[in-house]
Amino acid sequence: xxxxxxxxxxxxxxxxxxxxxxxxxxxxxxxxxxxxxxxxxxxxxxxxxxxxxxxxxxxxxxxxxxxxxxxxxxxxxxxxxxxxxxxxxxxxxxxxxxxxxxxxxxxxxxxxxxxxxxxxxxxxxxxxxxxxxxxxxxxxxxxxxxxxxxxxxxxxxxxxxxxxxxxxxxxxxxxxxxxxxxxxxxxxxxxxxxxxxxxxxxxxxxxxxxxxxxxxxxxxxxxxxxxxxxxxxxxxxxxxxxxxxxxxxxxxxxxxxxxxxxxxxxxxxxxxxxxxxxxxxxx
Numbered sequence: 001x002x003x004x005x006x007x008x009x010x011x012x013x014x015x016x017x018x019x020x021x022x023x024x025x026x027x028x029x030x031x032x033x034x035x036x037x038x039x040x041x042x043x044x045x046x047x048x049x050x051x052x053x054x055x056x057x058x059x060x061x062x063x064x065x066x067x068x069x070x071x072x073x074x075x076x077x078x079x080x081x082x083x084x085x086x087x088x089x090x091x092x093x094x095x096x097x098x099x100x101x102x103x104x105x106x107x108x109x110x111x112x113x114x115x116x117x118x119x120x121x122x123x124x125x126x127x128x129x130x131x132x133x134x135x136x137x138x139x140x141x142x143x144x145x146x147x148x149x150x151x152x153x154x155x156x157x158x159x160x161x162x163x164x165x166x167x168x169x170x171x172x173x174x175x176x177x178x179x180x181x182x183x184x185x186x187x188x189x190x191x192x193x194x195x196x197x198x199x200x201x202x203x204x205x206x207x208x209x210x211x212x213x214x215x216x217x218x219x220x221x222x223x224x225x226x227x228x229x230x231x232x233x234x235x236x237x238x239x240x241x242x243x244x245x246x247x248x249x250x251x252x253x254x255x256x257x258x259x260x261x262x263x264x265x266x267x268x269x270x271x272x273x274x275x276x277x278x279x280x281x282x283x
């Protein structure tokens with residue numbers, strides 16, 4: 001195993017991919033717990049489609065993809081919350097409206113621009129070869145910002161996640177913290193799209209949180225467990241991708257699915273075991 005890891009990390013592109021992937025997985029899992037509990041987890045899928053459209057436009061204009069995409073996806077997150085809060089278009093309908101429109105724009109740009117199909121397909125399905133040194137530097141900076149903001153405002157995010165009405169009544173500016181979660185999610189989505197692809201990046205938000213909720217009940221333990229599950233699944237997926245020459249994004253998602261069902265089965269087994277012990281004690 002050690003020899004395998006040494007062989008893997010002898011490739012510079014794999015080192016870059018692992019560094020960025022672990023940071024993105026960690027950020028996505030932390031934000032995913034709040035998004036899943038607020039029943040807003042599909043925002044990741046919607047913003048990834050927006051990211052695909054903006055990356056297609058940036059590539060067509062020969063501009064720096066992340067520099068263009070990040071502010072536009074953040075703006076889309078802001079718009080998405082505004083539409084949901086202040087109009088008759090709510091939740092999943094607002095996400096579908098923005099995501100399908102953005103995906104259509106991206107596809108149209110691809111069809112009208114020659115010589116860019118391969119690059120944009122990497123954004124759509126992910127490519128471990130797509131990470132550059134600039135991407136790593138930007139990812140390190142933005143991931144540090146996401147983690148710092150999450151830690152600093154952990155208590156507020158906790159309050160807004162579980163009881164937004166009570167938090168608002170106690171003087172918490174819930175709109176600001178909802179926007180903070182959306183902005184951090186948008187940044188994380190864009191950073192992870194290069195490797196996971198627009199079609200798969202939302203899995204990093206949803207699966208670790210759902211897996212952690214199978215075995216943990218408290219918000220803090222769920223958050224920590226989700227982070228550990230996400231990091232483990234990503235690293236395992238990268239190793240399997242290297243060993244069997246399979247797509248990295250798909251490998252990570254499949255490992256997340258297997259872990260989810262494993263923990264779900266473990267949870268059912270523990271519940272049934274505790275019931276049997278209780279019945280034996282009563283008899």
